Amino acid sequence: MFALIRILFAAGLVVAPMSIAAAADSIEIHLGYLHRTEHKETISLLDLPAGNNGLAGAHLGIEDNNTTGKFLNQHFDLQEVRLSEKDDAGAAAVDLAQKGIRFVLVDLLPDAVLKAADAGRDRGLLLFNVGATDDRLREHDCRADVIHVAPTRSMLADGLAQYLVWKQWRRWLLVVGSHDNDKLYADALRRAAGRFGAKIVQERMFEDTGGARRTDSGIVQIQRQIPVFTQQAPAYDVLVAADESEVFAAYLPYRTWDARPVAGSAGLIPTSWDASHDQWGAVQLQNRFMKSFSRRMTALDMQAWSAVRMVGESASRTQSGDEKAIAAFLKGPDFALAAFKGRKLTLRDWNLQLRQPVLLADGRTVVSVSPQEGFLHPVTELDTLGYDRPETKCRLQ
Amino acid sequence: MPAAVNEMRGMTRSFVLGALLPLLFVAPASAFTAYVSNEKGNTVTVIDTDKMAAVKTIKVGQRPRGIELTRDGRFVMVAVGDDDTIQMIDTKTGEIAGTLPSGPDPELFILDPSGKLLYVANENDNTVTIIDVEQRTRVGDVQVGVEPEGMGMSPDGKVLVNTSETTNMAHFIDTQTHQIVANVLVDSRPRFAEFKRDGSELWVSAEVGGTVSVIDPAKRQVTKKIGFEIAGLRQEAIQPVGIALTKDGKTGFVALGPANRIAVVDAATHEVKKYLLVGQRVWHMAFTPDEKYLLTTNGVSNDVSVIDVAALKVIKTIQVGELPWGIAIAAQ
Numbered sequence: 001m002f003a004l005i006r007i008l009f010a011a012g013l014v015v016a017p018m019s020i021a022a023a024a025d026s027i028e029i030h031l032g033y034l035h036r037t038e039h040k041e042t043i044s045l046l047d048l049p050a051g052n053n054g055l056a057g058a059h060l061g062i063e064d065n066n067t068t069g070k071f072l073n074q075h076f077d078l079q080e081v082r083l084s085e086k087d088d089a090g091a092a093a094v095d096l097a098q099k100g101i102r103f104v105l106v107d108l109l110p111d112a113v114l115k116a117a118d119a120g121r122d123r124g125l126l127l128f129n130v131g132a133t134d135d136r137l138r139e140h141d142c143r144a145d146v147i148h149v150a151p152t153r154s155m156l157a158d159g160l161a162q163y164l165v166w167k168q169w170r171r172w173l174l175v176v177g178s179h180d181n182d183k184l185y186a187d188a189l190r191r192a193a194g195r196f197g198a199k200i201v202q203e204r205m206f207e208d209t210g211g212a213r214r215t216d217s218g219i220v221q222i223q224r225q226i227p228v229f230t231q232q233a234p235a236y237d238v239l240v241a242a243d244e245s246e247v248f249a250a251y252l253p254y255r256t257w258d259a260r261p262v263a264g265s266a267g268l269i270p271t272s273w274d275a276s277h278d279q280w281g282a283v284q285l286q287n288r289f290m291k292s293f294s295r296r297m298t299a300l301d302m303q304a305w306s307a308v309r310m311v312g313e314s315a316s317r318t319q320s321g322d323e324k325a326i327a328a329f330l331k332g333p334d335f336a337l338a339a340f341k342g343r344k345l346t347l348r349d350w351n352l353q354l355r356q357p358v359l360l361a362d363g364r365t366v367v368s369v370s371p372q373e374g375f376l377h378p379v380t381e382l383d384t385l386g387y388d389r390p391e392t393k394c395r396l397q
Numbered sequence: 398m399p400a401a402v403n404e405m406r407g408m409t410r411s412f413v414l415g416a417l418l419p420l421l422f423v424a425p426a427s428a429f430t431a432y433v434s435n436e437k438g439n440t441v442t443v444i445d446t447d448k449m450a451a452v453k454t455i456k457v458g459q460r461p462r463g464i465e466l467t468r469d470g471r472f473v474m475v476a477v478g479d480d481d482t483i484q485m486i487d488t489k490t491g492e493i494a495g496t497l498p499s500g501p502d503p504e505l506f507i508l509d510p511s512g513k514l515l516y517v518a519n520e521n522d523n524t525v526t527i528i529d530v531e532q533r534t535r536v537g538d539v540q541v542g543v544e545p546e547g548m549g550m551s552p553d554g555k556v557l558v559n560t561s562e563t564t565n566m567a568h569f570i571d572t573q574t575h576q577i578v579a580n581v582l583v584d585s586r587p588r589f590a591e592f593k594r595d596g597s598e599l600w601v602s603a604e605v606g607g608t609v610s611v612i613d614p615a616k617r618q619v620t621k622k623i624g625f626e627i628a629g630l631r632q633e634a635i636q637p638v639g640i641a642l643t644k645d646g647k648t649g650f651v652a653l654g655p656a657n658r659i660a661v662v663d664a665a666t667h668e669v670k671k672y673l674l675v676g677q678r679v680w681h682m683a684f685t686p687d688e689k690y691l692l693t694t695n696g697v698s699n700d701v702s703v704i705d706v707a708a709l710k711v712i713k714t715i716q717v718g719e720l721p722w723g724i725a726i727a728a729q
Contacts, residue, residue, distance in 0.1 A: 064543045067523060067564060068543060068565070281544065284502075284520050288521075313565070313585075317582070336584075336585055338563065343636075344585060344606070380631065381631065
């Protein structure tokens with residue numbers, strides 16, 4: 001049956017995949033999930049990641065793929081590998097390749113993503129970066145065997161900036177954490193301010209002096225520290241915080257010296273997903289997730305779900321489990337993913353970044369979704385978010 | 398724009414006239430009643446198509462979307478997804494007269510040609526539920542793909558077609574055996590399925606894919622994909638949902654969602670002939686039984702556009718409730 005379909009395709013006899021009847025042997029498509037042991041400290045108890053953060057999204061994607069796969073004779077499975085601090089991501093990737101796995105989701109730090117990519121390249125691995133938002137992985141450190149499902153810091157910052165500018169909150173007080181990832185996020189926010197016409201009236205650094213996130217005396221000191229930290233600022237409309245390390249940003253709302261809204265790492269947060277997102281049919285996915293895992297779906301879960309669905313979508317369109325056919329389809333002009341964001345998601349062919357709208361969530365609801373109306377682009381408004389083709393430093397190889 | 402203040406005054410008069418007219422006069426060509434489900438308002442707006450005005454608002458359950466009349470015209474069935482049921486509105490009294498055991502989160506549904514069985518897409522658990530309308534009991538389930546939505550019925554009643562939004566397929570279901578007999582891949586997020594009256598074609602819209610697939614129901618193959626291009630609009634704003642085909646099978650209308658337009662398609666050549674500007678985020682459509690008018694539900698602008706089918710012109714806009722979604726038109 002499948003051979004027949006292929007022959008018909010080759011002969012140009014059908015214009016689209018035709019009806020599919022059950023054949024005897026199912027196509028097995030194996031996926032891997034490579035992640036690290038996470039010890040994340042968060043300011044809010046509500047944000048402490050579950051043990052299966054991300055992985056649960058991948059499992060739901062596998063389940064959805066298999067529901068579709070039963071009509072196409074395709075079956076998907078997922079093998080999880082959790083690395084400890086001393087484990088080598090490259091060796092783990094090779095190990096997965098030797099087990100016959102060709103599609104590997106990676107939730108790793110950027111250097112480990114590159115190690116896995118470089119080790120897996122000659123073994124036919126295709127990686128899906130679901131965790132790292134680092135722009136460099138899509139720019140000068142881009143790889144032809146890594147598809148980026150996670151949005152970049154620049155996409156997130158641009159999505160936020162467009163809304164703040166639309167809101168006429170153009171004067172920003174930027175507060176930056178003292179860790180490297182905080183500084184990278186601040187870079188993206190500065191770039192966004194410049195692109196969309198916001199002005200950073202002043203920058204302040206919030207030094208991480210160590211210490212526990214929560215103590216029994218809790219809010220007493222913070223209530224005094226934050227007003228002092230934010231006083232005597234030039235006139236500003238919104239405080240924008242770059243604190244990926246979760247050291248201070250969540251303490252800012254309601255505690256600033258001036259009565260100002262907070263955005264960035266707290267307050268209004270740009271993200272790929274939020275547990276409160278309910279538009280464009282998202283409730284269905286949220287319900288499925290809740291039913292299966294008894295918790296809410298995070299951005300990392302969504303990025304992993306999307307990666308697994310990208311493989312599933314390409315496998316169903318190509319009627320194939322072959323990684324070359326799937327990769328070619330993914331990178332080709334016909335690929336599109338429906339992911340409850342009001343429009344199709346496609347890949348930027350110059351660096352394999354998934355184009356996607358950015359949700360702006362306040363922790364209770366989705367306040368807005370960028371790109372905002374009026375930010376125009378000759379190809380797609382989604383490319384107003386992040387580094388665009390003319391600026392890219394990526395040379396895929 | 399109709400003056401809202403006139404609505405209440407017009408309401409009682411229309412009911413009296415509506416009862417007497419058939420006896421006294423030849424009824425005007427457009428004297429029908431349209432029922433519009435308002436997804437956010439939790440109401441159904443009743444429109445008199447003679448006056449082209451809303452004459453009544455009926456409170457229903459949570460998140461009403463799919464809406465149809467029973468064959469005898471006695472009830473309007475409306476899927477209230479967040480209440481996990483289908484409510485039946487008595488068309489004489491305008492009161493809720495009962496519910497149907499639809500299964501969780503019903504969205505769209507379709508009657509078989511006899512009007513006895515109702516097939517319901519349940520988005521939340523990948524099933525199609527089959528209901529005996531008269532007995533108001535559930536008589537079966539069919540497991541389908543992820544997020545079932547669109548429902549089409551072949552004119553002979555032998556084949557039910559369900560589309561699943563995340564699986565991206567049209568599932569062909571044998572209505573005798575309740576087994577899936579074929580699955581046809583279409584573009585992303587298929588939302589609606591409609592057969593031509595002669596059974597020669599099945600049209601399936603893909604909201605995210607931006608196309609309508611024309612399927613040969615005998616071969617169960619996509620034979621043509623209808624694409625849409627509107628000057629000045631990005632492709633991603635073109636999101637086909639509702640489909641309406643004229644009885645003679647010559648003209649198709651496709652609602653393009655946030656493109657705020659209805660595409661008029663020559664159903665023989667499958668070429669788009671015209672785009673009609675309607676309200677914002679147009680979801681679904683229904684013809685008046687004489688096919689003189691086509692009414693569209695415009696989700697974001699809270700109104701219904703009236704299209705003159707012969708002239709292919711939008712002639713009127715009627716304010717309805719919050720986020721209108723589905724529409725059904727009764728012969729009375």
